[in-house]
Amino acid sequence: MIRVKAIVISGPGTNRDGDAALALRLAGADPSIVSATQLVEHPDLLHDARLAVVAGGFSYGDALGAGRMLALDLTVGLGDALREFVAAGHPLIGICNGFQVLTRTGLLPGALGHNAQGRFECRWVELDPQPGSRCVWTMGLDEAVHCPIAHGEGRYVHPDVDALAADGQVALRYRGSNPNGSMADIAGVCDASGMVLGLMPHPENHVVARQHPHHRRGGGGSVHLGLRVFENGVDYARAA
Amino acid sequence: MAAGHRLTITSIDPDPRGRALVAAIAQLGLPAPDPDDVVVADLVFVDGPLSRDDLAALHDFLVDPLLQRGTWTTPEAPGVEITYLAGVTDGSAAALMHAAAQLGVPVKIAATGRRVELGRAIDPATADDIVRRVVANPIIERWAFGPIEPDLTPGGRSDGTATVVPVRELSRTELEQVGVDRALALDPDELLVVQRHFVDEGRDPTDVELETIAQTWSEHCSHKTFRATLVTDTGDERPPLLTVLRRCTDTIAAPFVRSAFVGNAGIVSYRSGTTIALKAETHNHPSAVEPFGGANTGVGGVIRDVLGAAHRPIAITDVLCFGPPDIPLADVPDGALHPLRIREGVIDGVADYGNKIGLPTVAGAVLYDPAFTTNPLVFAGCIGVADDRPAPSGPHPGDRVVVLGGRTGRDGIRGATFSSATMDATTGSVAGASVQIGDPVTEKLLIDVLVGAEDLYTAITDCGAGGLSSAVGEMADGVGADVELDLVPLKYAGLEPWEIWLSEAQERMVVAVDPSRLGELRERCRAHGVELADLGTFTGDRRLVVRSHGDVVLDLDTGFLHDGRPPRRMTAKLPAPDRTVGVGRTVDDPRSVLLALLAHRNIASKATTIHRYDHEILGATAVRPLVGVRSDAPADGVVLADPGGHDGLAIGIGVNPWYGLHDPWAMAYTVVDEAIRNIVAVGADPDRVSLLDNFSWGDPRRPSTLGDLVAAVDGCCTAAIDHGAPFVSGKDSLNNEYTGADGERHAVPPTLVITAVGHVPDADVCVTPELAAAGNLLFLLGATKPEFAGSHLDLVLGAPAKLGSVPRPDPLAPVRYRNLHRAIHAGLVRSCHDVSEGGLAVALAEMCIGGRLGADVTALPHADIATALFSESASRLVVEVAPADVDQFREVMAEPVLHLGHVTADGNLSIAGVEAIHVDELVAAFDRVGMSA
Secondary structure, three states: OOOEEEEEEEOOOEOOHHHHHHHHHHOOEEEEEEEHHHHHHOOHHHHOOOEEEEOOEOHHHHOOOOOHHHHHHHHHHOOOHHHHHHHOOOOEEEEOHHHHHHHHHOOOOOEEEOOOOOOOEEEEEEEEEOOOOOOOOOOOOOOOEEEEEEEOOOEEEOOOHHHHHHOOOEEEEEEOOOOOOOHHHEEEEEOOOOOEEEEOOOHHHOOOHHHOOOHHHOOOOHHHOOHHHHHHHHHHHHHO | OOOOEEEEEEEOOOOHHHHHHHHHHHHOOOOOOOHHHOEEEEEEEEEOOOOHHHHHHHHHHHOOOOOEEEEOOOOOOOOEEEEEOOOOOOHHHHHHHHHHHHHOOOOOEEEEEEEEEOOOOOOHHHHHHHHHHHHOOOOOEEEEEOOOOOOOOOOOOOOOOOOEOOOOOOOHHHHHHHHHHOOOOOOHHHHHHHHHHHHHHOOOOEHHHHHHHHHHOOHHHHOHHHHOEEEEOOOOEEOOHHHHHHHHHHHHOOOOEEEOOOOOOEEEEEEOOEEEEEEEEEOHHHHHHOHHHHHHHHHHHHHHHHHOOOOEEEEEEEEEEEOOOOOOHHHOOOOOOOHHHHHHHHHHHHHHHHHHHOOOEEEEEEEEOHHHOOOOEEEEEEEEEEEOOOOOOOOOOOOEEEEEEOOEOOOOOOHHHHHOOOEEOOHHHHOHHHOOOOOHHHHHHHHHHHOOOHHHOOEEEEOOOOHHHHHHHHHOOOOOEEEEHHHOOEOOOOOOHHHHHHOOOOOEEEEEEOHHHHHHHHHHHHHHOOOEEEEEEEOOOOEEEEEEOOEEEEEEEHHHHHHOOOOOEEEEOOOOOOOOOOOOOOOOOHHHHHHHHHHOOOOOOOHHHHOOOOOOOOOOEEEOOEEOOOOOEEOOOEEEOOOOOOOEEEEEEEOOHHHHHHOHHHHHHHHHHHHHHHHHHHOOOOOOEEEEEEEEOOOOOOHHHHHHHHHHHHHHHHHHHHHOOOEEEEEEEOOOEEEOOOOOEEEOOOEEEEEEEEEEOOHHHOOOOOOOOOOOEEEEEOOOOOOOOOOHHHHHHOOOOOOOOOOOOOOOHHHHHHHHHHHHHOOOOOEEEEOOOOHHHHHHHHHHHHHOOEEEEOOOOOOOHHHHHHOOOOOOEEEEEOHHHHHHHHHHHOOOOEEEEEEEOOOEEEEOOEEEEEHHHHHHHHHHHHOOO
């Protein structure tokens, strides 16, 4: 099968770029990690790709607010390139810090504030894909996605979450306990086109069964892999 | 800074930082404000020819309208405003300058700060106390009640010349005074050797030379005590401790050891084609005065050690020792911070660095004891991997001296000598310049530059204690170097030459580069946004020469610098521990004692801390620090395994200062045993285990303290040889003492942290402590004896007058661990847990918690119930085996194993002679302290 060309966009302090690249490889893509600076110098790197990830981490050390500085690189630096990439039908996903970046760029609705408990939190969560969502990354997923969160600013805020859900833009909700105080348990949202997904949890850290904390007791299993999200994105990009 | 513009940014929703602040105030017993009255705001100061549109652009960039409100008007409500002291790195201000440039807004100067409003119910005196104790740290920050003006002038002027310090004519007393005035922390004998050297040279030293010698000869850098010839109080001469440790590793002669006790980290190879670098460090003194920065840079430093061994860091460990968090504020000695403040700062500091640099913080421990109140201990470890390749061969004459990474400022001056001295009430105020602030993003970029660039340099080391003086000085040993300080990239002007040379500014590495490869390295640095400076040449003439503004400010023979220190002879009074066997304890109510043990801070859940660390990044954490059906039970060892790989690495920790108080030799032996047991229990091969030793001790000039250290080193070595597990690296932190206002000296208890790193042949057959299924049988491996000195039973019930012995070595343990490994590898073990603090009862309780199952224990290992349940006899494990596998298990173990009972579905821990306890009650006890720990 043809491997879909994908780029993982990083900034100084991005640190889950390698994990995202592994997930993309396992999902059938051919990923390369590209810094925002390189992207500004070589815009063709984006033009050649059929799928893009803004990876997690602490770009610019969260200086002045999570994601703010990298968002500037991707807007002022890159102009409309990312918007055009999405408009051309290429799926884009922002994970954790990447989600924070994409809300700051205006590509995704809402904002992410400090966790309600006031501290960074790392633990495994279960995510319910929302059946009515228009998101191409979660479409058709009917089992919960299991993967870890690792963030301090993941409390999702939006002025009208009901309207967002009615519009099919709520892609994932936390099942059971809400780990950060997000409105309406929202873990992931997409843009109006369904091409852009932003989520706080890390599906890229559950791409093989052994990574699941309950794997040794028969927990987890392939239906709950975070890899499914990447496979969806890659399949969509391949078909597009 | 002139009055420019200031933006005050507040949260629309209640700011979680405000609530955290109120909680911290209340915990200290200070009058806490109403959370609804508390406002926390971020401050941004900018200056420049800024138009209304410029300010609007900055506002739109900095303020998220869904989350925040921003105003350019200075608030009128009373509040305290905090900014960094001049010279402390303000990363957000640098980011703001970068952003402003991108936005086309002409900002000339930027600074950031915080504002806290405590509400009108808090009177000014209380507010001042709260700010000092909870909100701000005078070591790095300044504050004002009302609007603050940031101070952007680092101060200090220098014309770039060195000062000559006349020493040749001085009397011994005058010489010692120079040592005190310059905080050289050198012995009188050492000062005399320095004096003689310059008499021979026919000139006086410069300040740069004196400071360089002091750093190089400091306890921190040269490990004088570990290299000293020792004489016992009975007159016997003993080899230096470092020699003893090295001989131990040589004796074991493990085939997998590549490099031990050389360079920045130990290197081993468990699998062909791959090597592993291991290192653990302490950062105790800095963490005592600035907990966040101290722990933060401790983690950063140990990561650079692994990077300095040319390995890619993959995981972090931390062991933290604090005073009791509930000690009344009035009982905290002068100049010391409250343990709560230290704990909060240290854990934040570890989390901030590890989480941001993108490494999982996977293994560790948190210990509490009143002795750690004035001397908190922070141990940080790092593991790295690399493709198997020859060690770098340089530096060669002609190679360039190249520094990479962060800029140099006045941060961390004299850290090596600071950490080599004891502390007192004034330490906080004089240590300001020794405190460093970490920048994990810069270090992440350094990793990105250096991993994969191994062909571009011939030698590498990190800039740690002593800064460039130590890094370049060590690399130049036997080669010589000639460097120009004017070429060092600075954070700000005005630094004296000696300050540039000694600054411990973080996130810097020094590499030796063949001139033909410099261009390639430079391009690589440019692509990653890392600063590179070519400072000079490795010369080949064995002299270390440093220039500033055209003058030579240092010119030393590298032989004198590294080998000129007079060897120390030190006296050790060896301990005479009570090793009386059979001194038991009386426990009237084992049920409530077990619950009290589970709730004891040292045993209770550390979940709140663990969840603040990212232990998932890189996707390789196969066994996590928390395990079980609810992921809330403690693991013995953790396992790292590449998502696509077959084998893995297990990491385990052994530490027990309470045994150390009574019998340092046996303590050392048992903590080595415990670290190994922890990783064997999870699936590591006991024939492929490497060890790190980290000693945190009191002042070794006290013969009894040194004697304890000698005994502990001996205990370590005996255990290592018995288990066939070599030490590959170690570090000692001595002088962990505090002199109180009463003149009394308070030393830490003998604290030895052993880190064991072993090979897991198959990461898919790891075993964890949670009970698996009702009906399975439970076995106890190892012998149980009344060994209670230093036990947690004594911490809970109070120690009797006659203590008896601490747990003693079990000669059968090495064979037991090998047999257990075979049983695990054969799939015969359903769960397995090491028996340690709190004894068998606590181990069983933790297994029940992990599986949310019960256990019916019908046979006990000792007739005396206190011994059976609460003795901490070493080398024991509880193992769960399915009925069908029992015969084979017994056969593989090849020693008598005690059938304790079986796993039950009813959730009750039922022990013969003890009223049953339901697992929910066990969980409640285990989590009680954990909620705040």
